[in-house]
Every structure is written in structure tokens, then in C-alpha cells.
Amino acid sequence: MSTRGGTFSRRGLLAAAAAVPILAGPPWVSAARSQDDPLPSWNDGAPKRAILDFVGRVSHGSGRDFVVPAERVAVFDNDGTLWAEQPIYFQIAFALDRVKALAPEHPEWKDTQPFKGIIEGDPKAVAASGERGLLQVMAATHAGMTTEAFNGIVADWLKTARHPRFGRPYDSLVYQPMLELLAYLRASGFKTFIVSGGGVEFMRVFAERTYGVPPEQVVGSSGATKFEMRPDGMPVLVKEPKVEFIDDGPGKPSGINRFIGRRPILAFGNSDGDHQMLQWTAAGAGPRFLGLVHHTDAEREFAYDRQSHVGRLDKALDEAERRGWTVVDMQRDWNAVFPPAPRSAR
Template identity: 45%
Template sequence: MIKGITRCATAAMLLTMLSVVNAEPALANSANVDPLPSWNEGRTKSTIFDFVQETTTEGSKNFVQPQDRIATFDQDGTLWVEHPLYTQYLYILSKTNGIVQHNPSLAEHEPFKTILSGDMKKISELSNADIFRIAIMAQDGMSVEDYSADVVKWLETARDPRWNRPYTDLIYQPMLELMEYLRENGYKTYIVTGGGQDFVRTYSDRVYGIPPEQIAGTSFSTQFKYDKDGKAFLALQPSLFFNDDFGGKAEGIGLFIGKRPHFSAGNSTGDREMLEYTTSGDGARLGMLVFHDDAQREYAYGPAQGLPASNVGTFSQSLYDEATTKNWSIISMKNDWKTIFKFEQ
């Protein structure tokens, strides 16, 4: 009986030793896995690691409770390509032919005349008011569900002319890794965008891993209605409900999220106030700006640091100077990212 117990104990001990030996490489490999493999080693990458360690390590003076770990990201130019024109604007412009066919006289009036010319430079100089006018004419009275279905249908067939790929392929792989790394460390990620809230919600979960309820964006008013069968729905209205850009981004965070973020990332003057709001809070805060300085792999525009000026995703020298003064991290596409898109890997 004693020998039996001894054999069992010995066997158990051997199994335990084997499991420990086998586990060590797994633990070592896990510890050596780089959560940001598309980022080059350097100050920017180290800043991210330091921030996450500081805010998620219990006992740290800058420890942030899990329920307060909020990270906000702009979308256009921060998470995906915004040149030569915002993707949502391209969707809206795709409605122009239908509108003009319904009312041919519009072809001789602006902004329809410019859009029908196909001159992308002139089209990129159209005002937001011009784009909103077309959007209103195209979607007025549509149910939110019908609008979403139409966006999904367009995204399935539309292709970026430079890469000949769906627009949802033009997502920055380094930013996907950053969002996932933050989530793995207890952060809740939100998109706070000047783009359309309903537009982004159609693909945000599939593309970014961010559910629709964590999208705060520019939105049109809706009206509660019944269809001919008595079914209730929300109809889009020809008026703007909320403009989630510039100061509106900080206001949108307060309205839709209700907590000041500890992390924010943007890429243009439209994100300035969001980063100011984020980094004005107590404790460790991190603001980051994507700087488009890689004309070969993506685009280069500013006008900060002497790069070409742009009406789309303007990154002014004053924003660059403010970021430097306030220790916001400026992400250089050219120097900080090994790869830009997943399809390059």
C-alpha cells in the first residue's frame, strides 16, 4: 500500500516537473511576443509601452482603474487612408448622378457641375456645406437601416484607384495593433470622428474590432416614424444633429462616452481639441498624432515641416509645435512604421 502511494506520488511529481519544463518555453515565448510588430523600435514605440505599463500596473502612482481606461481614436487619416478624399465623401459623391438624373437642371449648378467634371483637385476643394447638401438630398427620409444597407453595398464594390482595393483594406496595420494592445490591457477603445456616425458603424466591428455603440461621430437628426405597415423606424432628416469635429470632438466625448480619455490619437487640426482635452486630465495621459510623411508608401502632406498643404487632413505647423511643446507623440509614418497595410506583409 505504501509502495503504491509512493509510486503515485512519484508519478505525480514527474508529471508536475514535466509540465513546468514544458511551460517555461511557452511563458518565455509569450513574454517575447511583440504586440506591435509593425512598429519600428524607437521613442514612439517605447512611449506606448511605458504609458501602458504605467497606467495598468497596480501600485504605480499613475495606475488607472479598469473602468476608467478609455482610449479614443480619430478615423480618417488616423486609422485609414483619407487621400485624395475622405471615403465617406466618395460615397456621398457617388449619389450625384442619381440626383442629377432626377433633376437634370442641377448639372449646371454648383457643386454638381464640379463633381460631374471629375476633376479630383477641384472636388477636394468643395466645402463641407457642399458635401452636406448632396448627402441631405441623397438620404433625406431614408430609414437608418436602409442607409446602412446602402453603405454596405457601396463598400462591397467601391475600389480605391491607387491600390485597386476595397477602402476597408486601407486600414493602418500599426494602428490596429495599437488598439488591440490597449484592449488587451483593459482599455476600451472608441472612435471619435468628424465622419458620419452611421457610416462608420456599418463596418467598425468587422474592421477595427470596435462595436457600433463605441462610435461617436457627426450625425444627422432622425425622426421617429411608422411605415405603411405600422412598423416603427427612425428616418434621417435634412438637418445636422451633431458636428463631431474640432471642439465638437471633446464635446462628443462628454456626450457619448461620459469620461475623459487617458489616451487619444488623431492626425489633423480637427483633432487638436480632443488631444487637449485628453491630456489636460490628471495622471498619465498620452496624446498621439499620425504624421503623413511617406509619399512613397502612402501620402505626404502637412503643411507642417514644409510638406505640401492639404485641405484634407490638414496638419498645420502650429499643431506640430503644440504637440512638441506638450509632449504629444508625433508618429512618423516613414520612420515609425515598418509596414502600413496588412496586405503588404
């Protein structure tokens, strides 16, 4: 993993995170919709009109662009597209917190990097350890656990962990406009999938409660597990510190082909890690919709693109402008970013 400039590369972080099945159970966040306006958190502008036009064309049988429901496949990245991703991917925040929680049981970590840097709150020391160090963290804190035990630990973490800037639970920092879009697509006969570099086990639990996307419609990076029969006769799956599949960059089209089996007609992302997914979607025959969320709102969320160490948007933005893909300017095109804060976070 590259650590130029003291930051983790996205691919390196995802490679390490792939071995971690983070599971979350946030409360359902409903997508507020009205009969007249299915996308009330979207300002009236080119992106909203493009979405409404596209969905109308492909879902009405009288037009030449009609697409049968079985082929109305829509895919969405998760980090930075459906929920926030700054200042670090939320899955990584969990892993780092696990080191701190387990530190009393491992006094040797006080003198061993990257554990020492994590315990002391030294991000430069953590970044300097590179991919090997992050994989070491994942292995030390997660390997050997059953999936059920790990799920419980993450669920407990989500009850108390708070975002460093917003002071809200991580699983409440989903984008209200995207919740509305997901609901609108499903109401229009689409099947919505998440295709993300994040850990698939992580997303498969919170995705249904948060986005209405069931586990079988989530594609993500995966780590190896092994089947074991315990002495009491209970079969379990145990996490191993090995990466099985990286669903990022060029891995996304491969993941779509492997786990979905249909080329999407709509794809939404926010970074260069989604570039190939959008290219793959655009290359199909018939009507296509390609969208990018551009983080331009430093006041309500974050503003970043080409130089960001998390969610870098550079080459994909250039191609979007060149090919006329829909670029959603968060500051201009959304009148709300997050749903109202839960009571516990107010």
C-alpha cells in the same frame, strides 16, 4: 465652408457629411500580434517604447501610475489616424458616387451646380459651390431614406468602390500598426473609443468589424433622424437633411463629455481637428499619453501636414513638439502601413 484654393475645408466637409449615416461592412482585419511583441508593425523607436512604457505603467497594480480598468479610456480619431483619408475623405467619395449613380433619374442635374461638376468630373466647380452646394448634394442623395435602406446602398458601394490610387476597397485601407495598438490596449484592460468628425452611423457599422470597436463606443458627427410609423405598421428612422452635432475640433471634447462621460488617459489623432481632443486629454490628472500620426510616407501612403487641404496638421504639431507629445513618423516608425491587400484587390 471655405473653399480657398479650390478645396473644401475639413469643417465644411464634416458639417455636410454629418447628415449622412454611411455604413460599411468590411471583413475583419486581424491585428497580427505575438506574445513577445504586441506591436510587430512598429519599428523599435521612441514612439513604440513610449506606448509600451505607458501601458505597462498604468496597467500594473504595483506602480504609482496604476489606473483602475474603469478609467483606462483611450480615444482615437478615425480619418487619417485609423485609416487613410487622402485624396478626399472616404465618406465624401461615397456621396459623390451617389450623385453619379442617381444622375439618370435627375436630368436637371446636368445644368445645376454642384451636380454638373460632379457628373463632369470638374473638382473646381464642385469646390466653388461651397458648403451650401455640398449640403445640397447630401440632401438630394440621402434625405428621406430609411436608415436600413441607406445602409444597404453603402454596403453595396463598398463591394465595388476602389481607392483611386491603391485600387483597393476603401475599408481595407486601415493602418495595421493601429489595429495592433487597439488590440494591445484592449488586452491591457483599456476601453477603446473612436471620436471622429465622420458620420457616427457610418462608423458604428464598420468600426466593430474592422477595429473591434463596438457601436456604443463610437462618437461622431450626427444628422437628424425622425421616427415614422409606416402604413404596414413598421417603425422606421428616416434621415433628414439637418446637422445635429459636429464632432470635430472643439466639438470633440464636448462629444467625449456627452457620450463617454470620462476624460481619456490616452488620445491619438493626426490633424488640427484633433487638437482640442488631445489638449482635453492632457489636462487631466495622472499619467497621460498623447499621440499624433504624422503622414510622411509618400511612397507607401501620402506625405502631408501643414498645407494639406485634407487632414491639415499645423498647430497640433507645434504643440506636440513643444509639450513632448508622441509624434509617430509613418515612414520611420512603421514597417507596414496597410494589412495585406485582399485577394480581390490584387
